[in-house]
Structure formats: C-alpha cells, structure tokens
Amino acid sequence: MILQAQTISSLVCDELNHGPASGSVHSVFAGTVNIACGRSIWLSLHAPGTPLHPYAVVLGKGAGSNREECPTGGGAFLGASAGGAFLGASRGERVDVEGGEIAVGGGRAIIRLAGAEVWRPEVGRLDAGLRGDADGLLETLLEGLRNDDMASPFLNASGTGEVESALIHKCLRIRAGLARSWRRGEVSEAARIMQSAVGLGSGLTPSGDDFLTGFLGAAHMFAYGSGAADDARRHLCIERSMTTLTSYFMLRGALHGLLPEPLSSLLGAIACGRPGPIRRSVERLVRLGSTSGQDMLAGVVCYLEAARAAGEME
Amino acid sequence: MKKVLIEKSAYLDSVSLMRISKTAGEAAGVMSAMVAMATDTNVLLLKEAGFDPADAAGATPNDLMIAIDAEDEASYEAALGVVRREIEGGPGPRQEAEFAINTLEGAIRERPDINLVFISVPGRFAAIEAERALGAGKHVMIFSDNVPVEDEVRLKALGRAGGLLVMGPDCGTAIIGGVGLGFANAVPRGNVGIVSASGTGAQEVSSVLARLGVGISHLIGTGGRDVSGDVGGVTTAMGLKALISDGGTGVIVIISKVPDGAVGDEILGLAGRSGKPCVVWFAGQDARPREGNIAFGGTLADTARLAAAAATQGEFSPPSAGEVSALLEKAGDIPLTASGSAGKYLRGLFGGGTLAQEAVFILKEHLGEIDTNMKLPGTGLLTDPSASAGHTVVDLGDDAFTRGRAHPMIDQSYKLARLAKEFEDPETAVVLMDVVLGYGCNMDPGGEIARLLIDLKEKHAESPGPAVVISLCGTHDDPQGYARQKRELEAAGAIVAGTNELACMLVEKLIGE
Numbered sequence: 001m002i003l004q005a006q007t008i009s010s011l012v013c014d015e016l017n018h019g020p021a022s023g024s025v026h027s028v029f030a031g032t033v034n035i036a037c038g039r040s041i042w043l044s045l046h047a048p049g050t051p052l053h054p055y056a057v058v059l060g061k062g063a064g065s066n067r068e069e070c071p072t073g074g075g076a077f078l079g080a081s082a083g084g085a086f087l088g089a090s091r092g093e094r095v096d097v098e099g100g101e102i103a104v105g106g107g108r109a110i111i112r113l114a115g116a117e118v119w120r121p122e123v124g125r126l127d128a129g130l131r132g133d134a135d136g137l138l139e140t141l142l143e144g145l146r147n148d149d150m151a152s153p154f155l156n157a158s159g160t161g162e163v164e165s166a167l168i169h170k171c172l173r174i175r176a177g178l179a180r181s182w183r184r185g186e187v188s189e190a191a192r193i194m195q196s197a198v199g200l201g202s203g204l205t206p207s208g209d210d211f212l213t214g215f216l217g218a219a220h221m222f223a224y225g226s227g228a229a230d231d232a233r234r235h236l237c238i239e240r241s242m243t244t245l246t247s248y249f250m251l252r253g254a255l256h257g258l259l260p261e262p263l264s265s266l267l268g269a270i271a272c273g274r275p276g277p278i279r280r281s282v283e284r285l286v287r288l289g290s291t292s293g294q295d296m297l298a299g300v301v302c303y304l305e306a307a308r309a310a311g312e313m314e
Numbered sequence: 315m316k317k318v319l320i321e322k323s324a325y326l327d328s329v330s331l332m333r334i335s336k337t338a339g340e341a342a343g344v345m346s347a348m349v350a351m352a353t354d355t356n357v358l359l360l361k362e363a364g365f366d367p368a369d370a371a372g373a374t375p376n377d378l379m380i381a382i383d384a385e386d387e388a389s390y391e392a393a394l395g396v397v398r399r400e401i402e403g404g405p406g407p408r409q410e411a412e413f414a415i416n417t418l419e420g421a422i423r424e425r426p427d428i429n430l431v432f433i434s435v436p437g438r439f440a441a442i443e444a445e446r447a448l449g450a451g452k453h454v455m456i457f458s459d460n461v462p463v464e465d466e467v468r469l470k471a472l473g474r475a476g477g478l479l480v481m482g483p484d485c486g487t488a489i490i491g492g493v494g495l496g497f498a499n500a501v502p503r504g505n506v507g508i509v510s511a512s513g514t515g516a517q518e519v520s521s522v523l524a525r526l527g528v529g530i531s532h533l534i535g536t537g538g539r540d541v542s543g544d545v546g547g548v549t550t551a552m553g554l555k556a557l558i559s560d561g562g563t564g565v566i567v568i569i570s571k572v573p574d575g576a577v578g579d580e581i582l583g584l585a586g587r588s589g590k591p592c593v594v595w596f597a598g599q600d601a602r603p604r605e606g607n608i609a610f611g612g613t614l615a616d617t618a619r620l621a622a623a624a625a626t627q628g629e630f631s632p633p634s635a636g637e638v639s640a641l642l643e644k645a646g647d648i649p650l651t652a653s654g655s656a657g658k659y660l661r662g663l664f665g666g667g668t669l670a671q672e673a674v675f676i677l678k679e680h681l682g683e684i685d686t687n688m689k690l691p692g693t694g695l696l697t698d699p700s701a702s703a704g705h706t707v708v709d710l711g712d713d714a715f716t717r718g719r720a721h722p723m724i725d726q727s728y729k730l731a732r733l734a735k736e737f738e739d740p741e742t743a744v745v746l747m748d749v750v751l752g753y754g755c756n757m758d759p760g761g762e763i764a765r766l767l768i769d770l771k772e773k774h775a776e777s778p779g780p781a782v783v784i785s786l787c788g789t790h791d792d793p794q795g796y797a798r799q800k801r802e803l804e805a806a807g808a809i810v811a812g813t814n815e816l817a818c819m820l821v822e823k824l825i826g827e
Contacts, residue, residue: 027325151332162383163348164335166363199353199375202331206353243353244325244375283438290332 001087001109005116006060007051011258013118015041020098025089026245027204033089033104034246037097042249045102045111047086051261052288053246054121054253057102057111121258123221123267138308140275141282141301152294153201154211154302167201171208174200175302178215182306187228191235198251199243203292209247210292213254213263214299220257221267222307262288263296270300316383317390318360318369320352324378326401334400340727341396342765343389344382349397352379418446432495433482434458440483441465448472448480455535456482457496460713463544466537470548479552485535486513489520496535497723499752500791504529506621507563509553511536511570514666514750515595515614517787519567521752522618522813524789528625531563532556538667541573541581550581558588565624566590567617571597571671582608591624593617597668598675598691614672615813638819641809657743657780660684660821661736662707663729665722669748669785669814670709676818681705681825687712702736707746723755730766733782737770742780744824746817749803751788751796760786760799764806771807781824782808785817 015021023037031047044053051058093105102111153164153171174197181189194215200208219229233255240248253259259267266281285293326334331349338347346363350356352373360381361367370379380397384390418431431447433440437460447454448469456469461483473480481488487510488495492503499517501524508530510516520530534553541547550570557563566588573581573596585592585608592608595617602610609624611617616632623630660681664670667688674693678684686707687699696706699714710722710729722729729747736742749759756762767782784803790796800810811817 162346163360163363163381164339164346167348167359170359170362196355199351199355200359201356202335202348202350204325204351206351206356208355242355242375244351247375286436287439 003087003109003111004060005057005111005113006048007056007058007119008113008116009051009054009056010118010120010122011055011253012041012043012057016097016113020096022097023095025091025093025095025104028086028089028091031086033086035095035102035104036245037095041097042246043095043097043102044246045087050284051119051121053250053260054258055249056119056121056261057113057116058119059111060116119261121253121261121264123217123257123259123264124271125220125257126222126271135308136275137270137273137278138301138304140278141270141297141304143279143282152211152291152298153207154295154298170200171197171211174208175211175298179302179306179309182219182228182303183309185228185310187231188235191232194232194236198238199247201295203290204244205247205250205289205292206243207291207295209243209251210289210295211299211302213250213259214296214301215303216251216254216299217257217259217263217267217296218270218300218303220254221271222303260288260296262293263300266297266300270304315386315390316363316365316381318365318367319380319382319394320370320373321378321380321401322373323376324401325351325376326378330400334397337400338380338382338393338397341389341393343385344393345385346381346383347393347397348379348381350379350381351375352377418443418450422450422452429453430455430490432457437461437483441469444469444480445472448476448478451476451478453479454481455485455488455495456480456537457485458482459484463539463542466539466545470540470545474548474552479534479556480549481535481553482537484539485537487516487533488535489530489533491532494753497750497752497754498533499524499787499789500793501789502529503531504625505531505562505564506567506625507531507557507560507565508533508567508569509536509550509557510534510568511538511540511550512597512668514748514787515569515597515668515672517666517750517752518614518669518814519569519595519618519621521787521789522615523622523625524791525812526618526622528622531560536570538571541570541577543574543577547573547577547581550577551584554581554584554588558584558590564590565621566592567621568592568594569614569617569668570595571668572599593620593624597671613676613813613815614668615815633813633816633819637816638823641811641816641820642823657739657741658825659702659741660705660707660744660746660825661702661739661742661780662746663732663736664707664709664748665711665726665729666748666750666787667709667711669750669787670707672814673746673785673818673821674707676815677705677707677821680822687714700732702739702742708732723750723759726756726759726762730762733763733766734770737767737779737782738774744821745780745782746785746821747782748785748787748814749799751786751792751794751799753793755794757794758799759794760784760803764802764808767803767806767808783817783820783824784808784810785814786810786812787814 021037026034026036033045035043042055044056046056046058087109096103100114153168154175178193197208197212199206223229238251262285266285269277269281285297334349335347353375357367357370382390382393430453432455433443434457437458440456440458440461444454444456470480486496487498489498499521501520516533536549539545540549557566595611601612609620611620620630662673674684684705685694685696685703687696688709736745788796803810
C-alpha cells in the first residue's frame with residue numbers, strides 16, 4: 001500500500017532533515033497511527049482532514065486512505081472510537097523513515113512525503129496583546145461552553161462517584177487557581193498550578209494536558225508583549241515521564257506555541273475579534289476528541305478571563 | 315474496598331475510557347470506578363479519593379489503570395470483569411476493522427432510497443446536518459436540542475417549500491409507519507394518528523392507547539417550540555395535513571403545550587375541517603366542551619381514552635375513585651406518611667418534562683403552591699433546582715441536569731441520588747416519580763429504583779419513610795417488560811399507577827390523609 005501525504009507539519013520536516021530514523025508504532029486508532037522514533041521524533045499519521053497534532057502527517061485522499069471508503073478508516077485522533085485500526089497498523093510494528101518516505105511494518109504501508117503541503121503549527125504572537133471588546137469576546141466563547149454535551153471535567157460542576165467528583169473538584173480548583181495567579185502576575189505560582197494539571201484525567205491526552213495546551217497557546221499568542229508566557233515556560237518542567245507519550249509531545253509543542261490546527265484557528269479568530277469566525281472555530285474545536293477540544297477551550301477561556309481581570313485586554 | 319489494577323502498556327482512546335468508567339461505575343455494588351492512564355497526577359488523584367497508591371507502584375503513564383471502589387470482593391471482581399470485557403470487546407483499536415459510514419453524504423450515497431434522516435448530534439451542529447438532509451430531499455427528525463430558534467424557523471421554511479417534514483429540534487419521539495424513532499414505545503399499528511409537540515406526552519398517550527388495545531398509524535413529533543409564535547406551528551400543520559390525507563388514519567390526536575393564539579386557531583381550524591374525529595390536549599388548559607368533531611382531553615390519559623372511544627366507537631369512561639382505593643388497598647401495609655412520618659410535602663422527580671407539567675397542573679389545585687424548575691403559570695420558580703422546598707416538582711430533563719450526562723430517561727444516576735435525598739428528608743410525605751419505558755430508554759429503570767428503595771428502607775428500618783408513587787409509562791411489548799418493572803417496583807414497596815393522572819390522584823389522596 002503506497003499512500004501520498006497531503007500535509008506535513010514543519011516540525012516533522014525539521015526532524016526528518018536530520019537523516020534516517022527508525023522507531024515503532026506507539027498507538028493505533030481508527031483514524032490515526034502514532035509513531036515514536038527515538039526520544040525526539042513523534043509522528044501522528046492522520047486520515048485526510050485537519051492536522052490535529054503539532055507533529056501531524058495528514059494522508060491524502062485516494063489509494064485507500066479516504067476515511068469514507070477505506071474499511072480501516074473513520075474516527076479521528078484524540079479520542080474518536082470508531083472501529084478499526086488505521087492503515088491496518090499494529091502496536092510495536094517497525095517504522096523506518098528515510099528518503100522522503102515513512103515505511104510502516106517493513107514496507108507494508110509506505111507514505112510518500114514529497115510534494116506534500118507544509119503546515120506550520122506555530123501560532124503568531126501579538127506584540128501588543130489582545131485588543132478588542134473583551135466582554136464580547138468572552139461572551140462569544142462562553143456561548144460555546146454553555147451549550148450541551150459538555151463533559152470536560154474543567155467545565156462540569158457535578159460528578160457521580162467519588163473518583164469523578166474528586167477529579168472535577170481538582171480540575172475546577174486548578175482552573176480557578178491558575179486564573180487567579182495569572183491575574184496577579186504570580187508566574188511561579190501559576191507554573192506550579194499548571195504543573196499539577198499535567199497528566200490529570202482520562203484519555204490518551206489527559207484532560208489536564210488539553211487544558212494546559214489551550215491556556216499555553218493563548219498565553220503564547222497574547223502575552224508575548226509582557227513576557228509572561230516566556231517566564232511561565234521557564235518555570236514549567238514537563239518531562240516525558242509525567243504523561244502519555246503522545247500528550248508529552250503535544251505539551252512540548254504547546255510550550256512553544258505549536259498547536260493542533262483547530263486550536264490555532266480559534267486563537268487566530270480571537271485575535272481578529274469577529275464573532276462569526278470565533279463561533280465557527282469554537283464549533284470545530286469542541287468536536288475534537290471526546291473532551292479534548294472542550295478542555296482546550298476551557299484553557300483558552302481561563303487565560304482570557306485572567307487576562308481581562310489583569311487589564312491586559314482593552 | 316478500593317483497589318487499583320495496572321494493565322501494562324495498554325491504552326484506549328478517551329471515548330472508550332469514559333464509556334468503560336461509566337459502565338463499571340454502574341455495576342452492582344460499585345460506588346465508583348475510573349479507568350485512566352497511570353500518570354503521576356492520576357495516581358495522586360486516586361490517593362486523594364482514598365485508594366492505596368502502592369497498588370499503582372511501578373506503573374508508567376503509558377499503562378492503563380483500573381480503579382474500582384466496590385462494596386465487597388464479589389462486586390469488585392464483577393466490575394473488573396465488566397472492564398475487561400469492555401476493553402477486549404468494545405469498539406476500539408483491538409476490534410476487527412468494520413466498514414463505517416461517517417457522514418450524512420456517505421449514508422445517502424450508500425442508501426439513496428432512505429427518505430427520512432434522524433439527526434442526533436450536539437445542538438450546534440444539528441442545523442448544518444438538517445440543512446444537508448433537506449437539500450438531499452429527505453424528511454428530517456432532529457433529536458438534538460439547543461438549536462437556536464432562528465435555525466428552526468429557517469429549516470422549517472426550507473422543509474415546507476420542499477414538502478418535507480422537519481420534526482424537531484428537540485423531538486424526542488416519533489413512530490413513522492410502525493418504526494419507532496428516539497424514545498418510542500412498542501405499540502401496535504392501528505388507526506389513531508398523533509401529532510405531538512411533546513415527547514413524553516406522546517409516549518403516555520400512545521402507551522395508554524396500546525394498553526386499551528388501540529394502535530397507532532403514525533406519531534409525528536414536532537418539537538416543543540413548533541407551536542410558538544416564532545415558529546408558527548409549521549410542522550404541526552404539515553403533520554396534521556398528512557394525517558388528514560392518510561387513509562390509514564381514522565382518528566387524530568393533537569398534543570401540545572398551550573399554543574400561541576394564532577397558531578392554536580390555525581391548528582383547531584385545520585382539525586375542525588379534517589372530517590375526522592380529533593382529540594386535543596393542550597397542557598394546562600381548563601376543561602373545555604366538545605366543539606364539533608373536536609374533543610378536548612383534560613389529561614393525557616383522558617385524551618387517550620377519548621381517542622380509543624372514537625377509534626372503536628366505544629364508550630368513554632373516566633377513571634374512578636375506586637381505582638385509587640384499589641391501588642391503596644393493594645399497597646396494603648406500606649407505611650404511609652400519615653401513619654408515621656412527620657413529612658407533609660410532595661417531591662416530584664420526573665425525567666419526562668410533559669409528565670412533570672401535567673402533574674403540576676393536576677396537583678396544584680389540590681396542594682396549592684408548588685415550586686418547580688419549569689416556567690409555568692401559577693407556580694413558584696425554584697431558585698436552586700437541586701434543592702426542594704415545600705411541595706416541589708422537578709423536571710430532571712432540564713439542561714441544568716443534563717449537561718455532561720445523558721438524559722435521565724437513559725441515565726438515572728442523578729434521579730436516584732435525588733430520590734435518596736428526598737427519601738431521607740423528614741419533610742417529604744410522598745415522592746412521585748415517572749418511569750418511562752420504550753426503545754432508547756434506560757433498560758431497567760424500575761429495577762434501579764426498586765433496588766435503591768430496598769436499600770433505603772433497610773437503612774431507615776426504624777422510620778416509615780415517605781410513600782413512593784410511580785407513574786409507569788409503557789406497554790407490555792416494551793423491551794424493559796412492563797409487568798416486570800411494575801412487579802419489581804411494587805415488591806420494593808412503591809405504589810405503581812398505570813397513568814400519570816392516576817398517580818397524581820394517589821398523591822392527592824395520600825397528602826390529604
């Protein structure tokens with residue numbers, strides 16, 4: 001099976017420029033195969049669509065890779081649970097990356113990278129911070145959170161069972177504490193609270209990591225002028241032993257403003273300040289995974305609430 | 315007992331993990347369960363919840379952690395078995411590949427002959443999918459709620475222009491050509507057609523009809539807002555016209571909250587010109603005499619009996635006081651409030667919004683002021699719907715209770731927790747609850763309530779506790795088994811009424827004693 005990549009993250013290009021690499025399949029879902037090559041290379045091979053991970057390689061339609069037609073297609077990264085293993089891959093299978101190709105399972109599936117569009121996952125940075133009608137912006141975002149089907153522990157006020165209740169309680173405490181310390185400019189305290197969210201909750205990207213990705217992404221984009229985002233990054237210590245591998249690479253990207261595409265789209269829409277694109281971006285983001293998109297949105301809202309209270313927004 | 319088990323180098327996606335945690339948490343004798351990746355933070359969370367972190371020693375974030383808090387070893391093992399079966403057999407990476415249709419376009423391509431699309435996606439996406447379906451020339455049923463009214467107006471205008479029905483948004487129940495959609499009961503085919511702006515209202519009427527031996531031709535849901543001035547009763551009118559021209563429909567039933575004035579006039583005008591016997595129930599309306607071919611039901615059960623009488627050309631017979639006495643007599647030695655507890659208030663816990671409304675309308679005449687979380691004329695609005703005050707009736711299907719969890723007709727966890735709370739409140743005289751059966755509903759709602767009642771009665775053996783009255787909506791052919799549900803509830807000491815109206819009459823009697 002020979003497949004053509006449609007889109008590749010610039011991070012993947014950078015890593016592959018260092019020469020041939022070998023690794024193995026880390027995890028397989030209905031629409032994604034995650035691959036770990038050594039300690040620094042991570043590849044998320046997605047079915048056709050949007051890059052959902054900073055280290056994404058999105059496959060093109062045709063050659064059996066179309067989700068609709070392919071018997072192994074369907075679902076998406078970060079949580080969809082449709083049946084089937086994408087590309088027919090299995091965990092631990094060998095992967096070789098060389099000469100502009102990714103060979104899975106000793107060449108059983110080959111992904112050609114040449115000719116693919118390069119996607120830059122880094123969001124921009126606004127020197128002057130966020131400008132616009134702060135109340136209006138937040139109201140538009142909060143509309144997305146007030147709607148139905150919110151299962152994120154960062155948004156939910158009640159849980160059934162002791163463990164779920166403890167998780168929700170902890171998440172809400174983190175959300176409130178982080179907003180408070182950021183508002184007061186207590187960067188080291190904010191970093192300590194962020195640290196306590198790493199790896200928290202269920203999922204292959206735990207809720208706490210998704211929430212942090214949203215918060216860090218927003219801070220990267222809007223707090224550049226104050227230097228607070230860079231300060232926070234210096235205080236934060238995120239190691240691969242703290243969370244799942246796929247989540248570790250996502251968080252590592254988020255620290256530097258490298259984000260899943262639906263999240264960077266939302267931040268871009270917020271920077272423009274127009275309600276229509278913001279609403280559409282919220283709709284796309286909350287579709288991500290079971291709660292991943294919701295958790296990221298909660299992180300963005302947490303940042304904006306703190307920034308507004310701190311007077312960073314006009 | 316609280317135990318943590320580690321599955322080395324295992325992983326599942328978030329959707330599967332949440333589903334498995336929920337399934338295990340609902341197993342008998344299980345207080346709480348969490349299946350998550352074994353990150354340090356999650357291990358710490360379990361420690362805070364009283365688990366022993368030593369159980370997770372040596373685990374890494376890429377291992378799966380199964381934490382179960384169970385009453386005893388047997389319950390723990392049973393729950394662990396549930397988790398293992400779910401992990402092994404549930405949808406996920408370990409399952410064999412299957413062909414899956416992921417989009418509406420794909421489904422239409424696969425089966426172009428399908429003429430109705432059922433939409434159940436988060437509300438914000440429903441209008442997009444509905445518009446696609448209408449564009450493809452399909453009728454639409456929108457189960458989703460939280461769809462803006464301006465979208466509903468637009469979609470219904472599109473549908474009307476193309477001669478396509480738009481049932482919903484927030485349309486919980488329909489039966490088209492004998493096929494139940496959403497929450498629908500197993501009812502026989504027959505000659506009564508129903509147009510309904512209320513899901514549980516339609517279930518109550520169709521179930522009572524079925525138990526009277528009368529079947530349904532079609533049940534067309536419209537969504538609760540259809541009869542508002544904004545929407546203009548578009549689907550109600552189209553549904554009504556469809557039933558008027560349907561040769562298999564001999565009697566028409568219209569179920570709705572009180573419509574906007576002009577909309578109501580149009581509906582009654584159409585019904586009056588239909589040439590068929592019609593029975594109308596507008597929630598909360600005062601008793602109204604027959605107008606030509608239109609009879610007005612005072613309650614949902616009344617509406618069903620009127621329709622049955624018209625369909626069979628039989629006699630209409632209202633419920634008698636004897637039915638109430640017989641039920642109380644059958645309840646026998648149930649320790650009723652009047653004989654022991656100091657409680658004096660009604661606590662109504664409903665999953666069905668229309669059944670809750672009907673209970674308030676029936677009971678407020680007898681009980682006086684009732685506080686609710688529904689905006690109804692002549693009632694007080696609860697400031698905190700999670701806490702009862704005086705006579706209280708709560709619609710647990712309201713958004714405030716369903717955010718992040720399934721509707722109480724599917725997931726009764728909050729309803730059960732609330733039952734325990736009301737049962738233990740010394741001010742409670744009677745707990746009134748609905749149990750709604752049918753496709754799509756919880757598979758053992760009566761059994762879950764019965765088991766909790768038995769536990770509560772054991773725990774409070776020294777006090778009589780409040781009476782528990784159940785309004786049981788369903789048919790003998792429903793997958794949950796009407797007789798079995800009734801039997802289990804009665805064995806646990808509940809008084810079970812076959813209609814909401816009868817349940818309310820029982821409450822009047824009990825509180826009045």
